[in-house]
Amino acid sequence: MSTQIQEFAKRLKLSWIREHYQEIEATSNEEYLLKLFEKEIEQREERKTNLLLTQASLPKVNGKPFDWKDIVLTAGLSSEDLLNGVFMEQQENLIFYGGVGAGKTYLATLIGLNAIQRYGKAVKFYTAASLVNRLLEANEKGNLNKLFKQIEKLDLLILDELGYIPLHKQGAELLFQVISMCYETKSIIITTNLQFGQWNHVFGDPILTEAVIDRLIHHSHLIVFKGDSYRYKESIIQN
Ligand SMILES: Nc1ncnc2c1ncn2[C@@H]1O[C@H](COP(=O)(O)OP(=O)(O)O)[C@@H](O)[C@H]1O
Ligand SMILES: [Mg+2]
Secondary structure, three states: OHHHHHHHHHHOOOHHHHHHHHHOOOOOHHHHHHHHHHHHHHHHHHHHHHHHHHHHOOOOOOOOOOOOOOEEOOOOOOHHHHHOOHHHHHOOEEEEEEOOOOOHHHHHHHHHHHHHHHHOOOEEEEEHHHHHHHHHHHHHHOOHHHHHHHHHOOOEEEEEEEOOOOOOHHHHHHHHHHHHHHOOOOEEEEEEOOOHHHOHHHHOOHHHHHHHHHHHHOOEEEEEEOOOOHHHHHHHHHO
16 A cells, blocks of 8 residues: 555646655644644755756855844834845835945845745846846857846846946846846845946946936935945954
8 A cells, every 4th residue: 555655646746745645643633634734845945946046056155143233224114024025026126235345145145045035036146247148158059048048037136246347248138138127127136336327337338327227226225335345344343
């Protein structure tokens, strides 16, 4: 009988039940079934979360609580809202602006982690440069559509370090396509060290820059990171 149970569980894709059904103790049929279902669901959710985490390629975090002291939030958006990804409910965007080491990447990563772990959202982290490279490469190989489809499935796209390197014409245009594709259908977090007035240096072309900013700013929150470099502060404290 047990081989048949295992066979049926396999056909029904109940992998936890297939391996562990004998370990469950219960005093009634109902309780037994309930416990089986509970465990199966629990394991499925865990697997889904792990998959989402792998796909997101978020940077590692050190587990330190986030220090909000030097972060300027927009009205009506609390730090809790940010961490809970409330902006994602309306497909709004976040622009993180500030100097190096002020916590932009760290906060974007924490928001991404929460979105996955608390809400099962699909997240992807790229540096702007790495996404542009992927886009150019995919375009050259003729599988741009495949990459676009992957991006289309996301709830949250994190674009880190926009502005550190100027983009070539084609790269800028492809990045614009991605930003347009995300417009009003998903959320983007962009971290940057450049004010909007200087984005021209990244995108190269004033019309394209205006179009990018237009799509991003509409439905977005600007968060300013005013702190000095945290790494620098910590290295002073430690020495
Ligand atoms: N506000 C903050 N609260 C806690 N840790 C911070 C904060 N800002 C920076 N850090 C620490 O400094 C490191 C560097 O910050 P990072 O997010 O990479 O800066 P940025 O992306 O703005 O250059 C982080 O990994 C984190 O450990
Ligand atoms: Mg950073």
